[in-house]
Each structure stands twice: as structure tokens, then as C-alpha cells.
Amino acid sequence: MKTKQPIDAFARDLPREVRESVYVSSKAKYDKRLDSLNQSYTAPDSIRKLAGQIKQHTLENLPTYLGSAVEQLEKNGAKVHFAKDGQEANETILEIMRGVGATKLIKSKSMVSEEIHLNPFLEKHGCESIESDLGEFIVQLDNDMPSHIVTPIVHKNRKQIATTFQKAGIGEDYNDDPQTITRRARSFLRQKYIEAEVGLTGGNFVSAESGRIALVTNEGNARFSISANKTHIALIGIEKVVPSDKDMAVLLNLLARSATGQQLTVYTQFINGPKAAKQPDGPENMHVIFLDNERSNILGSEFKEILRCIRCGACLNVCPIYRQSSGHAYRAVYPGPVGAVLSPLLAGKKYPDYADLPKASSLCGACNEVCPVDIPLPELLLRHRNKAKQEGIKKASAGTPSMAGWSVLCSSPAMWKTSLRAGKAMDYISLNLIPVPAVQAWAKERTLPPFRGGKFRQWFKEHKRNKEA
Amino acid sequence: MSQTERTTGTQVQLMMTCLCDTFFDSVAQATVEVLEHVGCNVEVPEAQTCCGQPAFNSGDWDSTRKVVRHTCKTFDARKPTILPSGSCAHMVAHGYDLAFEKEDDLGEVQTFSKSVWELCDFLVNGLGVERWPGRFDAKISLHRSCHTRGTQTYQSAVKLLSSIEGVELVEFDESEQCCGFGGTFSVAYPNTSVSMGKLKIEMLTASKPDIVGAVDMACMMHLSGIAQKQGRPLNKLHVAEILMKALRNGQKQ
Numbered sequence: 001m002k003t004k005q006p007i008d009a010f011a012r013d014l015p016r017e018v019r020e021s022v023y024v025s026s027k028a029k030y031d032k033r034l035d036s037l038n039q040s041y042t043a044p045d046s047i048r049k050l051a052g053q054i055k056q057h058t059l060e061n062l063p064t065y066l067g068s069a070v071e072q073l074e075k076n077g078a079k080v081h082f083a084k085d086g087q088e089a090n091e092t093i094l095e096i097m098r099g100v101g102a103t104k105l106i107k108s109k110s111m112v113s114e115e116i117h118l119n120p121f122l123e124k125h126g127c128e129s130i131e132s133d134l135g136e137f138i139v140q141l142d143n144d145m146p147s148h149i150v151t152p153i154v155h156k157n158r159k160q161i162a163t164t165f166q167k168a169g170i171g172e173d174y175n176d177d178p179q180t181i182t183r184r185a186r187s188f189l190r191q192k193y194i195e196a197e198v199g200l201t202g203g204n205f206v207s208a209e210s211g212r213i214a215l216v217t218n219e220g221n222a223r224f225s226i227s228a229n230k231t232h233i234a235l236i237g238i239e240k241v242v243p244s245d246k247d248m249a250v251l252l253n254l255l256a257r258s259a260t261g262q263q264l265t266v267y268t269q270f271i272n273g274p275k276a277a278k279q280p281d282g283p284e285n286m287h288v289i290f291l292d293n294e295r296s297n298i299l300g301s302e303f304k305e306i307l308r309c310i311r312c313g314a315c316l317n318v319c320p321i322y323r324q325s326s327g328h329a330y331r332a333v334y335p336g337p338v339g340a341v342l343s344p345l346l347a348g349k350k351y352p353d354y355a356d357l358p359k360a361s362s363l364c365g366a367c368n369e370v371c372p373v374d375i376p377l378p379e380l381l382l383r384h385r386n387k388a389k390q391e392g393i394k395k396a397s398a399g400t401p402s403m404a405g406w407s408v409l410c411s412s413p414a415m416w417k418t419s420l421r422a423g424k425a426m427d428y429i430s431l432n433l434i435p436v437p438a439v440q441a442w443a444k445e446r447t448l449p450p451f452r453g454g455k456f457r458q459w460f461k462e463h464k465r466n467k468e469a
Numbered sequence: 470m471s472q473t474e475r476t477t478g479t480q481v482q483l484m485m486t487c488l489c490d491t492f493f494d495s496v497a498q499a500t501v502e503v504l505e506h507v508g509c510n511v512e513v514p515e516a517q518t519c520c521g522q523p524a525f526n527s528g529d530w531d532s533t534r535k536v537v538r539h540t541c542k543t544f545d546a547r548k549p550t551i552l553p554s555g556s557c558a559h560m561v562a563h564g565y566d567l568a569f570e571k572e573d574d575l576g577e578v579q580t581f582s583k584s585v586w587e588l589c590d591f592l593v594n595g596l597g598v599e600r601w602p603g604r605f606d607a608k609i610s611l612h613r614s615c616h617t618r619g620t621q622t623y624q625s626a627v628k629l630l631s632s633i634e635g636v637e638l639v640e641f642d643e644s645e646q647c648c649g650f651g652g653t654f655s656v657a658y659p660n661t662s663v664s665m666g667k668l669k670i671e672m673l674t675a676s677k678p679d680i681v682g683a684v685d686m687a688c689m690m691h692l693s694g695i696a697q698k699q700g701r702p703l704n705k706l707h708v709a710e711i712l713m714k715a716l717r718n719g720q721k722q
Contacts, residue, residue: 001660003657004657005657007661008657011658320646320647320661359658363651364647364651365616365619366645366646369618389530398657399657400527401653403532407524407536409518411518413516445698447698452494455494463498463501
């Protein structure tokens with residue numbers, strides 16, 4: 001069917017096998033999430049609410065907690081940097097690499113590094129940057145984009161991956177056995193870990209109390225990325241700070257359960273600084289880069305709750321529109337409901353380019369129901385729609401019927417009742433003949449029920465007369 | 470909103486919803502009969518039109534406020550206003566707050582929203598109805614209707630239906646998933662909306678129920694419109710209609 005909305009067109013044209021993989025994986029993760037939470041807690045919903053309060057409280061007091069996290073990290077021996085945008089963060093990373101004479105970087109999974117497009121930047125400056133998370137590694141080999149926050153290659157099947165490996169010369173022949181693929185990636189990456197001079201990670205949470213950074217992975221690649229290197233860089237959004245180690249525990253209990261239905265990821269690491277004098281090994285230099293990139297602006301806006309997000313992807317997995325369209329439909333690093341709220345904001349001046357994303361929702365509220373930090377996602381999507389309408393952004397309103405005439409009709413009872421009578425004509429006209437795009441979009445694969453305008457009002461008057469009689 | 474803050478009583482007003490005013494008169498009629506059965510005196514203010522949700526969800530909050538102000542003027546906030554629709558009730562309970570957060574008349578709007586109830590929620594939590602009399606012999610799959618999230622509507626409907634003699638409520642997969650209607654979403658995103666609807670119909674009818682039930686005619690209009698076009702019409706009923714039919718069957722016995 002014809003459509004004016006790019007996400008709807010993307011869903012329409014999505015290859016069947018991609019939709020199938022996205023659907024199967026989303027559904028499986030949703031079911032596992034529910035089982036895992038219910039097995040562990042009698043009232044999972046109240047923990048979700050508590051986690052939301054912890055994050056919201058931190059955001060309301062971010063300068064204080066961020067300040068204390070910096071103080072602790074410095075006390076622990078780390079060097080702390082602030083980057084106002086992606087450009088500054090990229091330059092800081094390059095500077096650190098040049099400072100230690102490095103040209104090779106190995107990176108564990110970090111959505112923030114995707115956000116600032118670190119890999120192409122470093123390559124442009126003659127440095128190698130290798131992804132060590134298997135999914136991200138495959139995305140990198142393919143020159144592709146991750147299509148999910150947690151499972152970046154949910155849109156690919158093993159045959160496609162085998163072809164990618166063959167093209168890249170990883171392994172001697174085409175082989176689509178998942179174990180063989182993994183083994184080949186492993187031996188390739190082991191060499192890269194050893195060759196690398198700098199290891200870069202993200203950070204899932206930072207404790208303001210201790211400066212401790214929590215890192216979660218299922219492949220142990222974060223640990224590998226930093227243990228053989230002299231320099232560790234942690235690139236972290238400013239909103240990742242939490243008040244205390246204890247708060248980190250609440251959030252860690254929810255993160256893996258919400259993301260993949262695991263009680264805990266296979267590896268959970270806590271790092272609070274470089275190698276101490278008495279420790280036998282570990283990075284000698286540790287740099288923490290706190291990235292703003294529009295976050296301060298979001299914090300001061302009516303969208304600030306979105307900064308509670310802990311990137312579990314639960315809202316993607318449950319979202320019926322994401323299930324139909326896949327992550328690439330959202331044209332940005334963060335897809336799904338969280339992406340629909342966040343991406344237009346991270347775009348800064350390019351807000352209008354992404355103003356259609358908040359329309360990709362039936363506002364069903366399933367995203368809010370599964371969110372481990374209780375972000376009112378439907379409300380934020382609605383705020384975006386209102387903002388786009390007020391700013392007259394055409395991309396957002398494309399395909400949505402205008403409501404101005406309707407509001408006049410609905411606030412004038414006489415006109416409303418006249419239209420109830422006039423609407424009778426609809427029964428005699430084929431919907432396909434009415435030259436209103438909205439009606440046509442409805443009627444292509446749906447019928448409208450017979451028009452019965454005013455019938456109830458009539459019935460009620462008689463009913464009342466009969467009762468009084 | 471705590472129960473004590475909400476306006477209750479048996480002198481009630483019906484907000485029939487624009488969909489029942491235009492297409493589903495039988496649902497509004499059933500609502501009146503159900504309310505009268507539990508001892509309510511029902512009024513239907515003539516000037517009513519719509520709750521304002523279509524414009525609100527489309528992002529046109531100026532138009533929304535215009536309609537909401539008309540609606541608030543039309544109903545008497547001292548009496549409960551009953552809606553046979555989870556999504557319109559959600560709009561009044563949550564959407565009004567959002568659309569009026571920066572407006573001077575927020576207080577008046579909130580006074581009205583506190584008096585508004587979805588039908589099943591009102592029966593169970595407003596009037597304390599625990600069981601529904603009569604009989605209705607049918608296997609029913611009850612669509613959750615997303616906009617009832619965060620309210621007592623769905624649980625109340627389940628409570629009432631499962632108390633009726635002869636009713637068998639069946640479970641179905643992906644009950645948390647939306648039907649794909651979403652107001653203007655259904656025309657702005659026609660492909661996604663219809664695909665979602667087809668999937669929902671598959672789930673709702675997997676166990677071959679006699680009836681597909683709902684607390685919202687918007688979902689039903691979309692789902693039965695798709696089913697009809699596919700040549701396999703949906704046997705659908707609003708919960709109010711089921712309650713009314715149960716009463717009538719009970720009288721026959």
C-alpha cells in the first residue's frame with residue numbers, strides 16, 4: 001500500500017526472512033524476560049518503579065553526582081575528560097592514542113561509540129579500530145549498522161554471516177555452522193587483542209560513591225579488550241551515573257533480565273581505576289570520557305525522562321512496530337520506542353529529519369510496561385508529536401489527516417448532529433471512491449462498518465419516553 | 470488516581486463515544502441497559518461529541534483543547550460519566566492532564582476527569598459489583614485493548630465476564646500486543662497497521678472462540694474490518710453487549 005511515512009514503507013518492503021528473524025528473536029526475548037523476572041521477584045513491577053526513581057533522582061541532581069564520580073575516579077588514578085559532542089570525544093580519543101604512540105585500538109561493545117561514529121573517524125586518521133563483540137564485529141566487516149541495541153545482528157542469518165566471513169578471508173572456506181563461525185572469529189580476534197595498544201569500553205553504570213564502573217558482556221570481550229593493554233579508555237554518557245554501589249545492584253538486577261532474560265550477563269566487571277601499584281597486571285593508564293552530546297539539553301527539556309534509559313532493548317523487543325519494521329527502519333543508532341524519542345533529540349539542529357520517528361507508534365504502551373526504569377515512553381512520543389505540529393514539520397504530519405476541521409465539528413453540537421445525518425450517504429458510496437487519502441488508506445485492506453449515525457440518540461429518546469410512561 | 474478521589478453514585482451520565490454515535494449504537498444501548506440493571510439513572514447529554522483523542526494522538530493539542538473544553542462544559546462533573554471505551558477513558562484520565570499541563574483551566578479539566586469511568590471499571594470499582602448474573606454460553610477470547618494499560622478496565626472486564634455462568638474465557642498468545650489501530654496511526658501507517666491486525670486476528674482466533682470480545686470498539690472496528698476484507702468475518706461483541714445478553718438469557722430461564 002502507498003504510504004507517506006518512511007518507517008511504514010520500510011516495513012512494507014522488508015524482506016520476509018529479516019522480518020521473521022526480528023519477530024522470532026523479539027518474541028523469545030520478551031517471553032524470557034517475563035519468566036526471569038517472575039521467577040526472581042514476587043513484585044517485579046515495584047522494582048521497576050524503584051529503579052526508575054533512582055535514575056530520575058540522579059538526573060535531577062546530576063551535577064552533584066557527576067562531580068562526585070569524577071572526584072572518585074581521579075582519586076582512584078583515572079584521568080577524566082568531558083566531551084561536549086561526538087567530535088570532541090573522537091578527538092580526545094585520538095589525542096590519547098597519539099600520546100601513547102598507539103595506532104591500534106580494540107573496542108568492546110559501546111553504543112555511545114556508535115553514536116559518535118568513532119570507527120570511521122579513527123580509520124580516517126590512520127588508526128585501526130576493531131570491534132570485539134561478535135555481533136558488532138560482523139556489522140563492521142559488512143560496513144553495516146547495528147539494528148538492535150543489545151543484539152546488533154538480529155537482522156542477519158548464519159548464511160549471510162558465513163558469506164561475510166568468506167569475503168573477509170576469515171577461515172579458509174565458506175562454512176555456516178554457528179560454532180565454526182564463532183571459533184573462526186575467536187581466533188581472528190585473539191590476535192587483535194594482542195596487537196592492540198589501547199582498549200576502549202563503554203560503561204553501563206558509574207557509581208558516584210566509589211567511581212566504580214560496571215561493564216556487562218556475554219562474551220567477556222570487555223575484559224579481554226582492556227587486560228592486555230597499557231591504556232584503557234572508557235567512553236560513557238553523562239547520564240550513566242548512579243548515586244551509589246547499592247543502586248548499581250538494583251539496576252544490574254534488572255538490566256540482563258530485561259534485555260535477554262538472563263539473571264545476570266555472563267561477565268559483569270567492576271573497574272574503578274588503572275592498575276594499582278600492588279596489582280600484578282592491568283592497564284597503567286585509564287581515561288574516562290564523559291560524553292554530553294545533547295544530553296544537557298535533553299535534561300533541561302520536557303523529554304528528560306528518556307535519560308533514565310539503561311539500553312536493555314526491552315522496549316524494542318515488545319514493540320509491534322519494531323517487530324514489523326526492524327531496527328534499520330529508524331535510520332539511527334538507537335531504534336525502537338527509545339530511539340523514536342531519543343534520536344530526534346540527539347540530532348540537535350537536525351531534529352526535523354527525525355521528527356517522523358515518534359509517529360511510528362500506535363501508543364499501545366507496551367514499551368512503558370516493560371521498561372526497567374519505567375520511562376513514560378508513550379507520553380514522550382506524544383510530546384514529540386505536539387512539538388512537531390507546533391513547529392510545522394511536514395515530515396511528521398505526512399499521511400496524518402488534519403484535525404483542524406474536525407475540532408470545529410466536535411466543538412459545535414449542531415454541526416456534529418447534522419453530520420451524523422449526512423453521514424448516512426456513506427452507506428451508498430464505495431469507500432474507494434471517496435477522494436480522501438485517509439479513507440483510501442483505511443479501505444484498501446479494511447471495510448468500515450455500516451454507518452448508523454444518530455441511531456442510539458433516537459433509541460435513547462424513545463427508551464426514556466417508555467420508561468417515563 | 471485513588472478510588473476515594475473519584476466521583477461515584479447512581480445518577481450517571483453516558484458519554485457514548487464518537488464511534489458508538491456513528492457506528493456502534495448497539496454498544497451504547499447495551500451500556501444503558503447494563504447501567505440501569507445495577508440501579509443507575511442514565512442521562513445522555515445531547516451536546517456531546519468526542520473525547521478529543523484523535524487530535525491528541527496526532528499531536529494537534531490546540532485542536533484537542535478546543536474539543537476537551539467543549540466536552541467538559543457538556544458534562545456535569547458532580548455526577549459520574551461512564552464510557553464504554555477503555556481508550557477514551559484513558560484519554561480523559563491521562564491525556565487531559567498532558568494536554569492542559571500549561572493551561573489556566575487545568576483544575577476544571579481535572580475535576581471533570583475525576584468523574585469519568587470506563588464501564589467495567591465503574592461497575593467493579595465504582596459500584597462494587599462482584600458477580601454478573603444471567604447466563605451466556607460461549608467461549609470468548611477477550612482482546613486486551615492497549616489503552617486499558619495502567620487502569621483497572623481489563624481486570625474488571627475479566628472479573629465480570631468470568632463470573633457469568635456459561636462463559637469460558639480462553640487464553641491466547643501475545644495478548645500484550647496491540648491490534649494495530651492506534652487512531653490516525655491506522656491511516657498514516659497503513660502497511661504496519663494492517664500487518665499488526667492480521668497477526669492479532671490470528672492469535673485471537675487460534676483457539677476457535679465463539680466470540681472475540683473487547684472493551685473498545687476502535688480495536689474491533691479495525692480488526693473486524695480486516696477480517697471482513699479477508700472474507701472471514703469476526704464474531705465480535707463489546708463487553709457491554711455480553712453483559713446485556715447474559716441478563717436477557719437469565720430472564721428467559
